Amino acid sequence: YALAQFCIPKHYEEDLDHVLIPAGLINDRTERIARDIVEDFGHEPIVGLCVLKGGYKFFTDLVDKIQILNRNSRQSVQLAVDFIRLKSYVNDSSTGSIEVIGGDNLENLKGKNVLVVEDIIDTGRTMKQLLELLESVGPKSVKVASLLVKRTKDNVGYRPDYIGFEVPNLFVVGYALDFNEYFRDLTHICVINENGKKKYSTKS
Ligand code: 5GP
Ligand code: MG
Numbered sequence: 001y002a003l004a005q006f007c008i009p010k011h012y013e014e015d016l017d018h019v020l021i022p023a024g025l026i027n028d029r030t031e032r033i034a035r036d037i038v039e040d041f042g043h044e045p046i047v048g049l050c051v052l053k054g055g056y057k058f059f060t061d062l063v064d065k066i067q068i069l070n071r072n073s074r075q076s077v078q079l080a081v082d083f084i085r086l087k088s089y090v091n092d093s094s095t096g097s098i099e100v101i102g103g104d105n106l107e108n109l110k111g112k113n114v115l116v117v118e119d120i121i122d123t124g125r126t127m128k129q130l131l132e133l134l135e136s137v138g139p140k141s142v143k144v145a146s147l148l149v150k151r152t153k154d155n156v157g158y159r160p161d162y163i164g165f166e167v168p169n170l171f172v173v174g175y176a177l178d179f180n181e182y183f184r185d186l187t188h189i190c191v192i193n194e195n196g197k198k199k200y201s202t203k204s
């Protein structure tokens, strides 16, 4: 969608190519995923594990919607929340191995139904490593909800259980997804342009 058709903060107007997923569409899709989760888990309690920082908007919106369903339907899913912060070991790229740089003790997840909530799956390497790490503490079950999955031939063959949208192989920002910590404060998911990459790239 053309940027001119949406409310884009002034400070990012020059830095984006187009709107890929408007906030309203994210909202509707998240509502549907919340319903699927409540139906799938039935009366089993779950621990929502938010992968910071990129997953925080999807996580809070998903939790809100599950809570609304819990109030209004016969079925309800008891939900605890937990957070983990990951950093790619090498640069911000999909190569290297992940490093856990914050969050609660993973041992707390032992015997629990864990729902990992992530922003985007690109190659799938980050999620594969996180799943291995989680399995090592012995959870009862692990499911993954990712707002976005990139269409790329570089995917290692990993597909999450719940997917918001499949997106083209472009660098997307907004709705908590960043480029060097910028653009998290953008409501829509957008494609960054060359100007934005240049402006916010870190000189090293
Ligand atoms: P993977 O290990 O699946 O290749 O990469 C996953 C991580 O790379 C994501 O959690 C995210 O931090 C980052 N990433 C991959 N593609 C994008 C993108 O298009 N935009 C942003 N903001 N981050 C991305
Ligand atoms: Mg992420």
Ligand code: MG
Residues within 6 Å of the ligand: 054, 092, 178
């Ligand atoms: Mg990032």
